[in-house]
Amino acid sequence: MLISIASGKGGTGKTTLALLLAAAHSQVTLLDCDVEEPNCHLFLQPQWQAAGQDITVMVPHIDSDRCTGCGACSAVCLFSAIAISGNSAILFDELCHSCGGCLLACQQAAISEEQKTIGTLTAGTAAAHPGIYLLKGTLKVGTPSAVPLIKQMKQTGLQLAGDILIDCPPGTSCSMVTAVKDSDFCILVTEPTPFGRHDLELALNITRLLRLPTGVVLNKSDGAAGDESIETFCASRQVPILAKIPHSLAFARQYAAGCIPGEFQSIAASIWQQLKAERSAGT
């Protein structure tokens, strides 16, 4: 079962929930797809299996001897990654999205492709939780899109047996869409605030468009008006609330110290039960 854990914005407790769910499972693969700021490894202290694998994309290489400066490549590039100066094309590869359009446009065979490293993928087993196998993606600073790296991570993870959890990038960008796409179930984590509700709605619009079965976990539950607002919204969209996680100072202290707190493991176990029931109902 492929479970994605996402949120409409950062700081809602998405990674916390991913870690809680991972720790409540006997054998699971966790993909840290929050590749601009991966931090699951800080809690899991994995024994890395090997040096990180470089993840590459293809970018154009322009042969200035063949280039006539006709501008066809620049005209076709939607990302303004090619400019024409005098009689030659100049590539700004930090803007390139590797679509390959310029190669097709060039009639002079002046463009070829070469590999560019966009990040690394490392893997290892958690020291204190040997049932958790972590895949961590790290995007190279300055890389315009995390999509190719996240795709590669998912491809690698799907070759492994058993359940997979994906800690998604926050927000509702292309990276988040790539991370949640094709999951069997998406959990959206939110908070009992107007901002939380607003961003939950944006994230829910994405999972609806992708036709993903979706549930909500309400973190930092206040047991009052904030909760009611989220409950009313979820009811109006017919989305189940899988769990509410209350504020806990002890939990926050342990988490801040880099541990996966033992508290709320019963909540995590209950979420797994609901996911299994969902899977049974869908088969």
Ligand code: SF4
């Ligand atoms: S399309 Fe080819 S020939 Fe024309 S400017 Fe681009 S690289 Fe040069």
Ligand code: SF4
């Ligand atoms: S590969 Fe695509 S994005 Fe990159 S320079 Fe060519 S047309 Fe632009």
